[in-house]
Structures are given as structure tokens and as C-alpha cells.
Amino acid sequence: MSDQPDVIVYTDGACSGNPGPGGWAAILKHPASNGVRKLSGGESGTTNNRMELMAAIEGLRAIDDSERRRVRLVSDSEYVLKGLTEWIKGWIKNNWRRGSKAGAPPVKNADLWKTLYEL
Numbered sequence: 001m002s003d004q005p006d007v008i009v010y011t012d013g014a015c016s017g018n019p020g021p022g023g024w025a026a027i028l029k030h031p032a033s034n035g036v037r038k039l040s041g042g043e044s045g046t047t048n049n050r051m052e053l054m055a056a057i058e059g060l061r062a063i064d065d066s067e068r069r070r071v072r073l074v075s076d077s078e079y080v081l082k083g084l085t086e087w088i089k090g091w092i093k094n095n096w097r098r099g100s101k102a103g104a105p106p107v108k109n110a111d112l113w114k115t116l117y118e119l
């Protein structure tokens with residue numbers, strides 16, 4: 001199997017004010033065919049982190065799931081990248097809390113993190 005992904009998903013999200021009106025975008029590239037698909041959306045009252053997560057979620061949702069795919073997710077968001085590679089296993093272990101002690105605060109944006117994890 002090649003290390004080459006079947007799909008590359010480039011993502012970004014931002015807000016004007018935090019919270020404030022925000023937007024997200026995802027570009028899906030299929031290296032084998034050079035096919036490109038562009039997606040975008042937004043919300044009127046949101047945060048930068050929520051828009052970064054929505055870009056990743058909507059980019060992954062747009063991939064044809066009729067067969068297994070190797071996907072490379074590209075983001076400039078440390079929040080998204082560290083969340084997926086370092087923090088999420090602990091959050092799941094702690095029932096979506098930011099620590100194992102009683103009274104630990106819930107993970108911010110847990111609704112979106114759960115969706116992203118499923119994808």
C-alpha cells in the first residue's frame with residue numbers, strides 16, 4: 001500500500017471577533033485524478049475554534065464513504081491537530097472532561113469533537 005493518500009483535505013476557519021460571525025472552508029484534492037472540490041460555510045455567532053473544527057468535519061463528511069479511503073487532513077490549527085493527535089484519547093477516557101478528577105471542566109466544543117472523532 002502506498003503512503004500516498006486517496007484524498008487530501010485542506011481546512012481553515014476564522015471569525016471576526018471571537019465570538020462573532022465566522023466562516024470555514026475545505027478543499028478536497030484527489031491526487032490520482034487531480035480532482036478538486038471546494039466547500040465553505042459559516043455561522044453568525046461562533047468562535048474561531050468552532051469554525052476550525054467545522055472545516056475539518058465538513059471536509060471529511062464530503063468524502064465518498066462507499067469505500068475505505070486514506071485521508072490526509074491539513075490544518076493550520078494547533079487546536080485541531082493536537083486535539084486529534086494528542087488530547088482526544090484522554091478526553092474520551094475522561095468522558096469528555098478536561099481531567100480525571102471529580103469536577104473537571106467539560107471539553108469545550110465536545111459536540112464537534114465527538115462528530116470529528118466519528119468521522
